[in-house]
Amino acid sequence: MKYGYYPGCSLEKNARAYHVSTMAVAEPLGIEFVEVEDWNCCGATEMMAIEKIPAFALISRNLALAAKQNGSTNLVAPCSACYLNLKKADHYLAEDKGLRAKVDTALEAGGLSYQPGTINVQHLLETIAVDIGYDAVEERVVKPLYSLRVAPYYGCLVPRPATMQSFDDPEHPTSLDKILQRLGATVIDYPLKAQCCGGHMTQISEDTALELIRRLLKNAADCEADMIATLCPMCQLNLDAYQDAVNAHFGTDYQIPIVYFTQLMGLAFGIPAKELGFGKEFVSAQPALDKITEEAPKPVRTRGRGKQKAELPMPTQLEER
């Protein structure tokens, strides 16, 4: 299946591992990515806060380019901020005629135009979970990630806002959990899975950012996670690069590797770690990866279920949504 591909600035540099691993898993999953030619920065989170019209124009230029380019009407963004910005622009251009007129003027100056709704913006997680499907992912697995305890971390942008028809529950998403389960990993019920990593707070108010990062690391450690799997370059950077700072600030000693979910998919698909960008992370993933066993671990009873006689039965989980 053919998809437009919008890597965004991060995937060119600090999130190179995300880009490399995305490309590596695309082929076995039957995805053909066609990169948008001459794309520009999405404006990240700052631009929108400073001046709305140029911010929307900047984002819309990418939508216009993607629409012009022959190929697919689906546009995949692996970066959560890029995804949200592109999706938001498409949504508000359709809703706000005044905004659209101004953005149109800006696009015209560059010889471009964009009709809202033409492009279906997807996050990479949505492409894999919804379009490709969990069964197809499982079929590609040749080296299951047995015994690896992974905390699935979605961050705050991808499942929200719900008004834009999110593909997953905005408060308690489960699509990444399911993908990782199909890879054979032991997925922990990570309570903070949809909470904020601090974003660019590291630049504005470091104390705030470090506290937010600490919570995520502490909770993952409490859940005895071997690593955190993420789907956002910002989350990866904050949790990985600032882990030392957190340890210094709070007197803790967290050593939790933060990897992209596509890297774990690649490993399970039998692709060598080197070709998946492993080794670029600050906190090395190697000790965690060494824990992977060839045999499936014995099933552990989920918490709270029939250990002692007196125990009351738990309500069953809701069916797959």
Next chain:
Amino acid sequence: MTEKQNSPAGQEKVGVYICHCGSNIAGTINVDEVSEWIKGNPNVEVSRNYEFMCSSTGQELIENDIKEKGLTRVVVASCSPHMHEKTFREATERGGLNPFLFEMANIREHDSWATNNKEAATAKAKALVNAAVERVVHHKPLEKIPVDIDPKTMVVGGGIAGITAALELAEAGHHVYLVEREGTIGGHMAQIDKTFPTLDCSACILTPKMVDVGQNENITLLSYSEVESVDGYIGNFNITVRKKARCVDEELCTSCGICEEKCPQKVVDNNYGAGLSYRKAIYRAFPQAVPGYPVLDKENCTYFQTGKCKVCEKVCPTNAINYEQEDQLLNFNVGNIILATGYDLFDARKIPQYGYGRLPNVFSSLEFERMVNASGPTGGHILLRDGETEPKTIAIVHCVGSRDQNHNEYCSKVCCMYSLKFAHLVHEHLPEAEVYNYYIDMRTPGKGYEEFYHRLLKEGTHFIRGRVAEITDADRKPGEEGKLIVQSENTLLGVQQRNPVDMVILSAGIEARHDSEKVSKLFKMGCDYDGFFNERHPKLAPVSTMTDGIFIAGACQGPKDIPDTVAQGGAAASQVAKLISQGTVMMEPVRASIREDECSGCRICNNLCPYNAIEYDEEKKVSHVVTALCQGCGTCVAACPSGVIDGAHFTNTQILAELEGILWDMPTEMTVMEEV
């Protein structure tokens, strides 16, 4: 406007009356203009407008005009025929005309209430009034059809609403079939520990009523049964009920309970036990069950699943176990039906951030009801999911799934009160424990309810005004370890709060039964957007439905507490008793008839009739309508290829005249097209 009447000028003398309905109609529609304009229709003898046509003065206008001006037809343009068609038909009759020589134009619900555009509303009112005039000219005098009321009644649902309705009727001497889906009657009230605000023991006030039902000779109790089909109409319903096989011979069973005791298969009781306790594969929901015969749950029975076991058969002293028992289809007639099918509790798992189903010490309100009940799994002790630890701090979260645009927008009406009751029960059972009630608004309207709230304030319950955002086990600060942290806004203090507690109770709201839409179709009546059954009128006919002879009571109509439910059960029973004592009701003479000499005998109509009201005469080779069965739906009228079936009061001439009347200002070409 006069050029296009299809009825000859001066054929009939029509009186037209435009109602102002205060400002409901006159505020939007120029009533003077409409009544003046319709005088241009050559059949109109009198045209007036009046403030309230439904008042006695308004009705007298009609009566006097018929007598004095010799009117032969009457049109009133006012509200929906559901409101006042009967009123004006009677006025027409009092004036000396057949009541069916009247026609009503709805210019309120269909016009003035639907728009603020006065010009457009006035134009539409003209079209509607003109249509009514054109139609009424073709009306024929008709006589109402008397229908006898079968004095037997079916009550569907054996909760407190159905029990009340069944007992009221049975005690008045009428026979009742009480149909209950589960193995026992009792419904949700049987699960509850105490009732607010008086704190009566729920079982103590319910079980005597259940016993009365079981012993009343006028009640045929069909438990573990479901209604399969409903045919017929008011006074003459034909019902088929599926009596599911409980694999227990009711003639032989003595309700000794030994089968239940010896059954080796334990399953979680998700129904009566709210998922907090276990039952056996052959079971009675609770010891006071009515009827007392157990039900064998085939899905969980070892014998049915593996072919081995049969312990219950071996231990039964009267050989009452019958694995071969099959479902029975029972057929009977009733005159009226009362639906009292109750509610489902909102499934708190739909709000994943509250952790129900993931975090062991988050409980649903029904789970807590069972736990605090002396007959429940913990013998009435309030304990954490481990079954041994007493909680020291408990949070009670109001409005779970209610007053929430993501789930149910409405208020479930009972949750504030039962949450207060929970807080009281905690104080009673665990005097040292701290209780935090998270509420949006405290809603306590009812006799003694507000006083109960004040009592709880004095008992030391902490009240936090704010919707809970999240319940998590992810501790962040010292003191939070191992606790459930309730994150919420406190809108009175204007702060965000994190409150570590041992136990959380989710006060889930009331929802329509998951299959209410299916049930409403089975009974050919309506349900609203939320799935609750529609009453005929929200104020004045709260237990009647749009279908004559079918009544509703209790939470199937909307969230309700026990007093309101009981009141509705009684009200529905009195509606039915009224019809039974009338003995006969007059039905609309809207019936189909076949002109037999023109019928080709093709029999197309025979199978189309949903009421099986058309018979085929083998000798004459023609079809004819059994008037008593016909409901006037019109299906056969539309389907007849020879066009020889007439629907009384809905003849082709009447409908086409009405259409021409409404399209009076259409260009001529349109009329030509219709002729093609």
